[in-house]
Structure formats: structure tokens, C-alpha cells
Amino acid sequence: MSSRGKILATVSKNQPAYSQLPDISFLKGDDDNTVARFIDTLTTIGGKVILVETIADVRFLLLDELNNHARKVTTVPLLGDMMEMVNKRLHDPHTMENIDYAVIEADLAVAENGAVWVTEDKLFTRVLPFITQHLAVIVKAGNVVPTMHEAYQKIGDSTYGFGTFIAGPSKTADIEQSLVLGAHGARSLTVFLLS
Amino acid sequence: MTGNKDHAALAEVFNKDENRVDWHDETLWFIRKKRDLAVKKIDNWEELRETASQIKNNVLSNLSNYLQEFEAKASANGVIVHWAADAAEHNRIVLDLLKQQGITQMVKSKSMLTEECHLNEHLEANGINVIDSDLGERIVQLAKEMPSHIVLPCIHKKKEEIGELFHEHLGTPAGNADPQFLTETARQHLRDVFLTRRAALTGVNFAIAETGEFVVCTNEGNADMGAHLADIHIASMGIEKIIPERKHLSVFLRLLTRSATGQPITTYSSHFSKPREGKEMHIILVDNGRSIQLGREDFRNSLKCIRCGACMNTCPVYRRSGGHSYHYAISGPIGAILAPNLDMEKYADLPFASTLCGSCSNVCPVKIDIHDQLYKWRQVIVQKGYAPTAKKVSMQAMANVLGSSWKYHVAGKAARTVMHLAPFAVNNKFNPWYKHRDMPEVPERSFGEWYKINRNK
Amino acid sequence: MKVGLFIPCYVDQFYPGAAIATLQLLEKLGVDVSYPPNQTCCGQPMANSGFEHLTGSCNRLFIKNFADFDYIVCPSGSCVLHIKHHLHSENNEAEAAAMRGKVYELVEFMTDILKVKTLNAEFPFKVGLHQSCHGQRGLYLSQMTELVAPAFSKPRQLLNMVKDLEIMPLDRPDECCGFGGTFCVAEEAVSVKMGQDRVTDHLNNGVDYITSPDLSCLMHMEGILHRRGSKVKVIHIAEILNGKRNQDKP
Numbered sequence: 001m002s003s004r005g006k007i008l009a010t011v012s013k014n015q016p017a018y019s020q021l022p023d024i025s026f027l028k029g030d031d032d033n034t035v036a037r038f039i040d041t042l043t044t045i046g047g048k049v050i051l052v053e054t055i056a057d058v059r060f061l062l063l064d065e066l067n068n069h070a071r072k073v074t075t076v077p078l079l080g081d082m083m084e085m086v087n088k089r090l091h092d093p094h095t096m097e098n099i100d101y102a103v104i105e106a107d108l109a110v111a112e113n114g115a116v117w118v119t120e121d122k123l124f125t126r127v128l129p130f131i132t133q134h135l136a137v138i139v140k141a142g143n144v145v146p147t148m149h150e151a152y153q154k155i156g157d158s159t160y161g162f163g164t165f166i167a168g169p170s171k172t173a174d175i176e177q178s179l180v181l182g183a184h185g186a187r188s189l190t191v192f193l194l195s
Numbered sequence: 196m197t198g199n200k201d202h203a204a205l206a207e208v209f210n211k212d213e214n215r216v217d218w219h220d221e222t223l224w225f226i227r228k229k230r231d232l233a234v235k236k237i238d239n240w241e242e243l244r245e246t247a248s249q250i251k252n253n254v255l256s257n258l259s260n261y262l263q264e265f266e267a268k269a270s271a272n273g274v275i276v277h278w279a280a281d282a283a284e285h286n287r288i289v290l291d292l293l294k295q296q297g298i299t300q301m302v303k304s305k306s307m308l309t310e311e312c313h314l315n316e317h318l319e320a321n322g323i324n325v326i327d328s329d330l331g332e333r334i335v336q337l338a339k340e341m342p343s344h345i346v347l348p349c350i351h352k353k354k355e356e357i358g359e360l361f362h363e364h365l366g367t368p369a370g371n372a373d374p375q376f377l378t379e380t381a382r383q384h385l386r387d388v389f390l391t392r393r394a395a396l397t398g399v400n401f402a403i404a405e406t407g408e409f410v411v412c413t414n415e416g417n418a419d420m421g422a423h424l425a426d427i428h429i430a431s432m433g434i435e436k437i438i439p440e441r442k443h444l445s446v447f448l449r450l451l452t453r454s455a456t457g458q459p460i461t462t463y464s465s466h467f468s469k470p471r472e473g474k475e476m477h478i479i480l481v482d483n484g485r486s487i488q489l490g491r492e493d494f495r496n497s498l499k500c501i502r503c504g505a506c507m508n509t510c511p512v513y514r515r516s517g518g519h520s521y522h523y524a525i526s527g528p529i530g531a532i533l534a535p536n537l538d539m540e541k542y543a544d545l546p547f548a549s550t551l552c553g554s555c556s557n558v559c560p561v562k563i564d565i566h567d568q569l570y571k572w573r574q575v576i577v578q579k580g581y582a583p584t585a586k587k588v589s590m591q592a593m594a595n596v597l598g599s600s601w602k603y604h605v606a607g608k609a610a611r612t613v614m615h616l617a618p619f620a621v622n623n624k625f626n627p628w629y630k631h632r633d634m635p636e637v638p639e640r641s642f643g644e645w646y647k648i649n650r651n652k
Numbered sequence: 653m654k655v656g657l658f659i660p661c662y663v664d665q666f667y668p669g670a671a672i673a674t675l676q677l678l679e680k681l682g683v684d685v686s687y688p689p690n691q692t693c694c695g696q697p698m699a700n701s702g703f704e705h706l707t708g709s710c711n712r713l714f715i716k717n718f719a720d721f722d723y724i725v726c727p728s729g730s731c732v733l734h735i736k737h738h739l740h741s742e743n744n745e746a747e748a749a750a751m752r753g754k755v756y757e758l759v760e761f762m763t764d765i766l767k768v769k770t771l772n773a774e775f776p777f778k779v780g781l782h783q784s785c786h787g788q789r790g791l792y793l794s795q796m797t798e799l800v801a802p803a804f805s806k807p808r809q810l811l812n813m814v815k816d817l818e819i820m821p822l823d824r825p826d827e828c829c830g831f832g833g834t835f836c837v838a839e840e841a842v843s844v845k846m847g848q849d850r851v852t853d854h855l856n857n858g859v860d861y862i863t864s865p866d867l868s869c870l871m872h873m874e875g876i877l878h879r880r881g882s883k884v885k886v887i888h889i890a891e892i893l894n895g896k897r898n899q900d901k902p
Contacts, residue, residue: 002278003278003279003482004278004285006280007262007278007280007434007480007482007486008259008262008263008486010482010486010489011258011262011434011486012259012492014486014487014495015254015255015256015257015259015489015493016256016489016491017255017256018253018256018257019249019255019256020249020253021250021253021439022246022249022250022253022552023248024246024250024442024443024445024446027239027242027246027445027446028526041386041459045412045458045459054388065395067472069298089472093423093424094390094424097390105593107488112449112459113459113460114459115460115464121394122406122569124521125423126419126423126471127419127420127423127424130416130419130420130463131423131424143225147445147449148444148445148448148449148460149442149445151445152441152442152444152445152617155643157406157441159468160466160468161468161469162262162465162466162467162468162469162471163465163466163468163469164201164463164465165448165460165462165463165464165468166462166463167459167460167461167462167463167464168462169462170414170415170416170463171414171415172330172378172414172415172460173327173414173456174330174331174334174349175330175334175349175354175357175374175377175378176222176352176353176357177225177350177356178374178375179221180375180378182373182378182379182382183330183378183381183382183415183417184382184385184386184389184415184416184417184420185415185416185418185419185420185462185463186329186416189480191625191649194642197846202839203838203839203840203841203842206839206841206842207840207841209841210841210842210845213845214711216845220849224824226814231797231798233799234800237800240800241800241801243754246685271686271889308778329722333864346797385871433705476816505758509798511827511828511830511846512839512846515845515846516842517840527829547702547835547838548839548842549832549835550828550832550833550835550843550846551700551784551785551786551832551833552789552832553785553786553789553790554785554789554826554827554828556789556795556797557789557798557799559798569896570699570700572703573700573702574704574705576702577701577702577703577705578702578705582702582703586701590698590701590703590706593697593698593706593709594698594703594706594709594710597692597693597695597697597698597709597710598692598709598710598712598713599709599713600690600691600692601694603661603692603693607661607664607665610665611665611666627837627840628836628837628840628875630840630844630878631840631848631875631876632844632847632872632876632879633843633874633875633878633879634875634877635667635871635874635875636666637666638665638667638668638669639668640668641664641665641668642659642664642668642671642672642687643659643664643687643689644661645668645671645672645706646687646689647689650675650686650687
């Protein structure tokens, strides 16, 4: 018998009597002040939040910021004239190695943990938000939900090859519990929150 | 490294440096306190734990179906699914996958399962260079040690020691122990590794039966940097890591990191469904004793574990003995109830490395009855004959005396008389109690004797 | 109601004062209490060491001595927890089950059954309250810091009825003292370190006395205090609640 066969046979034999799956629909977050809580949480964990009204405001703020960086890319069409545009999957993601600043979009953000949800169809190349030195994400304030329960309700049964929650800049506290921002992923995270 | 020593002996060595024990204990207690602060912000935290516990109970009761469902869905997504009955088979599968593609270098992100399987040693012995990309794991790799904690691999190391390691292996200036500087050095060093490795191996935090996807959580982004740049991504997973539906991730992702470090979530919670176009994604479903543990009625709940490490942070014994005293890949309370299943003789000491205080069971996000299982393992281990002979003899004698009223009274009186008349008989170096504690004072009468005189019964 | 007094073996032999205080306290509260003289030990030292299969004779003796009481009261959380979980009978499991339901630790007996509201006792000292793990997490005598749940404490409730007693806050209110049964000698280094840390916490917070519903913890901490030459004393909660100054000398 193959290992698969052996494992499944032993598991079937040894598993306990059926135990009902609980209904989790009663678990929900609090709708109050979600945006304020998102801002507060993300800021506490080392991210930056900038409240803006329109994409024009983002463009305006970026004008200055972009001068600080050598290679800048974006997946956002409305910013495509300001920096290098990424709108299809790159054959070789290694060529993204020297990206300093990347601006992407997220359709969903979570107040309780400051995370944004991005999927491959919006990233085009999976490594982009990790390999860039600095990351900026544009999110609509109306798409901030209270908790992960609402987040997964929104995600539903959508299909993606890859998706990720990103909560702040990469970090580590492995050296005597000293928090250092900027481990292997992006050194900084800025969220432009569109009201 | 640890030879034949058991937890008590290793812990005694650890305790020789009291300042260091205090430092280790306070660091981990600090993390326990951060966990408390984070969980108290969730009003229905206890409901969340109960829900997670029930989901995991369902998983264990339906594991065979869920595994097959997961395999079908993952395969349909283009993920190649392998099954490994034990550690050796897991290691063989990984090696074969690399050899097939002529790969001699691999980057790895945190996977306690691969520690359990001793994967790195097997690969190195077969000509494969493996670099651990998690900073804590890279540090213990350079030090040629096992991780001492499942979430904080080098929590036992001081920054000066880490600075020395980096000086020796990565060329940093001698004496530099600045965490910022050392982390930046690791970033540069590992960035080069990520960019040049064609193979990346990750662990799996959760695998979803409903969709065939799996989730990998990191703060550093190292799992993603490895996987998204490699030609082949191998994910190693214990069969108990399955959860039924995608929406259940909301429960587990809310519990995991708050329990582990007090953060609301890890920086990255990456959901892998399909390989990148033209690349390969493999998942290895590993048994290695889990199906046996599943059949142990008293101990199967240990398979609900989501590897958060909260039990270690709260355990007053772990904090004062360090992970290496448990001489197993997974230490602390959860290690003590998992390990005897694999090798009861080798790990017979672990369930006794506890006062059964119960703190662990009450921080466990999936409500594993850890301290009850520690008690039950003790009974099993003794019944199987793994208790030391001296202990068997003294326990039999104790049961004999305490099981008889007249023998108990005679023995009690004798003990008190000896202690009263010849205190040196017990106040000496042969009495382990006396090493650092005074013996209790001897009263003139026992309560029983007082009662007889004063209550005339 | 007839109450049988169950005194832990080591309390009987080494800390009779606490047993006397328990008896007197119950008598003062109007309880018809007596002490079956042929009792020995609950069996916990063997059971916790993996030798539960040797506790048959302890179980038999316990059932024989305490069968005729309405309640069994004991000044020790760990012994009560052991009986509640592990008292069994080869011949009459129903009787053992009934007895498991009748056994109470002293503090919970006073708050839950007797529903004591006032005490005639004074103890004008600073007191550190040690939450013994088996009493706290096992018998739920008080809330534990691990859980997100409302605070409560039965020992504290009773201590608050004692005149001029001040309960001092601790840095780690419910960490284990490290006694743990045979652990105290089998893992001597860790046990002592845990005890030292507990004692230091109490000393840092300026206590005159350390109290607890469990004497095993106190015995361990007392051993450390004496070795340190500290003036801080341990005292079982029964002795405080009984009004220490009025009790008979053992």
C-alpha cells in the first residue's frame, strides 16, 4: 500500500466519533469607528496612514515622495504616468530587485489589525509588495471592515492564485525582543485612505 | 548535544547562571503580558477559543475526508500533493524533488515540522546547502543549535552572542550588538539568498480543505521572498494542520498571533492556491506519528495545536529551564504531550517537567487540556515501565504506609521523632529538599494526637 | 448537616495549627464537625507521580472514613481537587461519585455553602495572598489572569472580612510557587527557583505574612524564607480567618 493509503487507513480507523462543526455566523465585529480604529492600529504597528479625499490628492503627495526614490513602480492605472507601470505578470520577478517604492491598490482593509488584503490579479507579480523597499497601498475608507470575520465574508469564495493580508512594514523582534522594522519585506508601509 | 541527560539534569545546568535564568524568565513573561493585553481587547475572546476548539474537534473527527478533499482541490489547482508516512520519507521526497531539477541550494522559512524531521541534516549530508531565512532560525543555524522555542527560535540568545555569531560568519564588526544593525546585515545577506535560490521550502500554518489553499504567516516576509522567486516551492505540512473552510481562517488568524506574541496579526498572512505560471508548487502531507496520536483517546486533542507557543511563554517551568532542556524539536508543555507518542522511553521525563499548575491549558487558543494530558501521560509512562526503579520502590512503600491507618500513624510519629531528636539525619546534603530550603519545624503533637486529647473522641 | 474534617497528611504531621484553626473556625460557624481519626492521605503524591494505580488502598480508607458525612471539608485545594477528580471505588463507584460531589475546600465551603458574611477576626498586618494553582485553576476559587473573564476571589472575599488586614498587590498574582508534589525534589533546581521568585515578589511588595489556602505551597515558601533568614512568616488562611490570636497552641 502506498503511504497515502496507509495514512488514510490509519486516520480513518483512529479518528474519534463525529463532532459537529460549529456555526460561526454569530462572530462579528463592531461597526463603530472602523476607520479611526484602522488608523490607530496600523499606526501602532509601525505603518503610516494618510487620509485623502481623491486620487488627485494621492498624486499630489506622491510628487514629493517619489523624488526620494530611484526606481518607482505602480499597478494603479491612474498613477501610470508618474512612474513605471506594472500591468502584467513579469516573466522574471528577479528584475524587480531594485524597486525602491511601489504603489498598489487594496479592495479591503481590516480595522482590528491594520491589515490590507491584496490578490495576485491586482499585483500581477506576487513578489512585488515584498521585494520593494517601501510600499504604499491605496484603499477606500468605505472598504475598511471591523474584523477578519467581515473580511472573509467579503472575500467569499473568490478564486485567486495568491492573496495576502499585509499589516504594516516587515519586522522582527528575534534579537532580544528589540523590535526592528524592515526585516525581509518592505521597510515601510503607507496607506492612502480615500474617503 | 544533550547526551543522555533528562529535563531535570539539563534544567539544573541551566539554573547555574541565575542572572541568565532571570533574563530568560522575564523576557518570556513580558511576552505573556503582551498576550494578555492583546486578548483582553477582544470581549468575546473566550467564545473565540471555544469556537476554534470545536472546529478542531470536528477536524479530528473527520480528518480522513478533509485530507482527501484538500488533496483533490489542491491538485485541481495545479499543486502537486505528496504523502509522507514518516520523517525519513518526508526528507526523501524533498531531496528527490531537488535532485530531479539539479538543484543544490535551497532557502527555507520556518517549519517546526522540518525540525521534527531533521530535514536540514539530511539535505546537507546529501550535498544540498540549506539556508534558514527566518532571522531567529538563521541565528541558531549559524550557532549549530536547535531552536529553543517554536515561535522565537533564539529567545535563549543574548544580543552580544548574536553579534559574535554575525561577526564570525557574516563579517560584521566585532562587538557590534545593535539589533537594528544586525537585522540590516541579515536583510542584505538573505536578500542575496532569496534572489539566487531556485528552490524554497516553507511550512504551513493552515491548509483549507474546502479550497485546497494553504496559509503561511510571517512577520519578516521571508516565506514570500523565498517562494515568489523560486522555480519550485515545497510546503511541508503536518496532517493535523487542516481546517475545514476558508471562513474559519477568521477565527484562527484572530487567535494565532495574539496568543503567540500579542500582535493582532503577523505582518504577512499569505494564501497560496496555485503555482506561479510555469513554476512548481508541491505540498507534502506528513504523518510521522500523528495518525497514531489520533487513536489515543486521552491524547488526541494535542493534535489541535496551531503552534502558537503561548503555552511555553506562560509555563513557569519552561521559562526557568529553557527549550533545550526538553531535548526535542518542540519543547514546553505542548512538546511534553506530543513527544512521548513518538518515543515513550526517550521522552519519558517530559510530562514530569511540570507542577501541573494549569496555566498552559488556559492560554491555549484551541483549549487543549494540556495539564490533564501531562497527568495522564505520567500514568501511561509508569505503566509501560519507564519510571526509574528507585521511584517505583519508594512509591510502593508510600502507598503501603498511606494505605493503612496504623502504619501511617507509626511512620508519622517516627519521622517527627527523628527530625526532632536527630535533625542532622534529614538536614544534610542527601536530602534534596534541604539543598536550598529549611525543613518544616517539628510540632510537639500531630493534629490527630491533639484531637484525641482536646475533643475526647 | 454533619461535616467530616479531612486533614492532609502533612498538615496533620507538621502543621497541626492550621488543622486546629480549621476545626475551631467551623465550630464557631455552628457546624457539626468531627474528625475521623483513622484517615490517612488522599493519594495525590502517588497519583501525580504516575502511580495512580497504587492509590486503591488510600481510596478505600477515604471512603470508609468519610461515607457518613453530608460534607467533607479540607483545608487544602490540591487534596480536594485530587479527590474530586480521582476518588474511585472498585466495588461501589456510585458511592465514590457521591463523595466526590460532597468534598469541599475550606474557603469555598465557607463562601458557597455556609455563605459566611462576617467574621470575628482581626489581623493587623500586610498580607500577601498566594493563589495556589490547584485551588485557583482547579477548583476555581478565584479568577485566573489567563482568562478574559470577570474578576472574583473567594479567599479575598473572606480575608476582606478580617479587621485591619491589608492585602498587598503582587507583580505576578497567580504564578505557581514550584512545589508541585514530588516535583519539589525531582526537579529541585527549577522548583527552588520558582519558590525564590514567588518569595521575592512578596518581599518586594512589603508583606509581613504570606497566606494561602494550601499549606504545601506555604511549606515550600517557608523553607526558602527560613533559609534566607527572613522575618516574613507563612500562615494558612484558616488561622487568619479563625482569629489567630484566639487559637489553642498545638
